[in-house]
Amino acid sequence: MTNTTTSKKTPKKQQDSTGPVWDWAAGHGPVTGALSATTGAFAVATTGAATGMPPGWALTAGVAGALGHTIAGLRVRNAGRTIATRAASWLVGAGWTTWAMTTGPLTWTALGSLATIGIGMGTAARTASLYEEAREEEALAAAARQVAAELSADRRAVAAEWVDRIQRVCGITLRVLAVEMWPTGTGFTIDAELPPGGTTYDRIAKESAKLSADANLPHGCTATAGPGIHQGRVLIDVTTADVLSAELTYPTDYGPLSIYTGLPWGYRTNAEEICAYLREQCALVVGPTGSGKTNMVHVILASFARATDILTWVIDLNAGSAGLPWVRPALDSTGQTTSGMRPGVDWLAGTYDEALLMLDAAVKVAKHRKMAYQDLLSQANTDLLPVSAQIPQVMLVIDEGAEILASNDPRMRKLAAKILEVIRIARAMGLRTVLTALGATGSVLGNLMIRREAKARVCLTGGEVEGMDLGKVFPGSRGLRVDQAPYKGSGFMGTPESPAALFKNWRILPNQIRDIVAATSDRHPVLDTPSAHAAGPAYARRWDTTRTAWMRDHLNPNPVPAATGPTSPPATSGAGGGLNLSALHDTSGSTPDEEAAVRAFMEEVDAHLGNTPEPPIGGGPPAASGLNLSALRDEDSTDSGPAWLAQAIEAIEAAGAAGMKPKAVADLVGRSRQAVRDGLKAAAERGELVYRDNGPHSVYVHPDHT
Structure with a gap:
């Protein structure tokens, strides 16, 4: 019964919805115009005949209407056919009205002639309308043809010029x-x-x-x-226009991005943005000192900070300088977040130990995701983890990471193994890396894993020629020359979606970094619970004050000096002096028995080992008898290193970015190579020098030139 009723009502609804709709604001068409004109003429003729109106008035009105329409048509540049049709309609209608007022409008002759006139008016109006439309379309087409002809002429000239040029140059x-x-x-x-x-x-x-x-x-x-x-x-x-010479600041639109929609890293020579798509790809950024590589790293970190489905982990063994500008705006002097603001990076490692913790956590996260998200992968019918704000992708940015992979240092090789493991096993589970390198050389880019996985590649040249083999960064690309990108921040970028070509990155300023950190603080995702559980305490306590103290050292430039005078503890125990082991234990809360035991132990040490006098430093008087450790240090060493270290540091600073090899330093200061290596290594650990590991070409560089 319901279906029958519905089927009966449907035609009525269709009829109601498709019936004629009167638009009283619309103009007259050929039919309505003719109908209006004939009914108007009939009404005037009937009224005039009944009231005895003079017939000449109707004719005068018709002549005036024809003249007015003729003038109006000329002003809007109507076709002559249209002007004639409208004028004739006025005159014919006025003539019939005058005749009908004289002879009577209610006769069959008058009514038939009026109907005939109406049909003629409608037909003529329709014909004139079609003619006007065709005329207008032809005018537009003629204008378009003229523009196209002009453009085509320019393009034909360009085409002919380049056909001749390519024939002449390339054959x-x-x-x-x-x-x-x-x-x-x-x-x-x-x-x-x-x-x-x-x-x-x-x-x-x-x-x-x-x-x-x-x-x-x-x-x-x-x-x-x-x-x-x-x-x-x-x-x-x-x-045809050089857009790379100008320095453009990073766009102030800090809107949200996604790992799927692309991350803008710069612009091409046609001023269009170029984006990197890193869901399955790693990235490699090569740039020598002074080419703008650090600025490029900040541009990359800005794109990651703006993304709603990316967490950024940064490793920079050069005092964490790449990530500090993204952390400091969000931390106060105690290491706590300010006003609930979150850092621009999710984890920053500036030391070897912290980097090892981070890489271990990354490997654990990758392996645990493989097991924890099997149901999700099955539901999505994919082998790639669906990255989202709930399950973010982790991007590891490792400054000078390519040098770590090429290093022969045992500790660096341990980090390199972890980095390669992340690259090898974590693609499907949403962990990718961005490595930077100082040069495009075989020793840096010799690792097959880097060349195979880092499909998004950037080579900043800044006009530097030494160590910039573009063929190693972009194998198979032709016609790329370093001198084509002589400006700082310019170079070449290639992705699987965009072949290698010239590009330039934006200049990002420190105040913009602070603005981006503040603008994107509430946008950063949180590491998903299974991944956070797999990362363990190393991740959960990454912002503990004890682990971020090095980030806040700049807030206490003048540490309190050690207590001296009568309150200072004695350097040795016993009458003859001995080895002071107070640094190995806490005596602040020791009991008398414990202190007595310590004194007894020290006396025993002095009794057995305190019979060899240590030679004085600098020719002073003999030291008190005690344990002689002089064989374990350089004869002219001090707390800040050997006496020759200051001369070596000055020479290394004068050498600039090229640095000095340990052999050259040994020849300069007149010491053995082993002693020089030990002294320079200790200076590098204190931050006075930077060791640039490059195999047989390894050098020490002053921090001002890194």
């Missing part, structure tokens, strides 16, 4: 199919068909520098060739 005859001008006005793209016979786009790509020189392009502008829509086509990007 290839192309057939240009299209020339697209860039909206930014900084260049154009040529889409051309390669000649038959197996010619590839590489023949043009390797002659990029010659083509640029032949076209007299400005410095910083290039003509690069890339693959077209199929292997028989080529796309040639020609940059």
